[in-house]
Amino acid sequence: MSTPKVLTVTLEFEMGDRKIHAPRVKAAYEAAVSAAIDAAKNELLDGSVNTVRSRMTWDYRWAETSAQYTDVDVEWSEDEDEPEE
Secondary structure (H helix, E strand, O other): OOOOOOOOOOOOOOOOOOOOOHHHHHHHHHHHHHHHHHHHHHHOOOOOOOOOOOOOOOOOOOHHHOOOOOOOOOOOOOOOOOOOO
């Protein structure tokens, strides 16, 4: 039996000083989730994704304390025959 795997993608949008109303924030969140799902479906094998869960959080903190992410090329191998447990 194969072990279920979870791919977690975290996006942070650093907001400016302008007042942004909830409907625009919700629309931006839904657009980001939709784009992520479409991108994953284009890259993963058919039937690879069983469930997609998403959540939106809102916090106030100093943006300068956030980690910066860089684009890193990683080579993955397709494991056709996974060992059984």
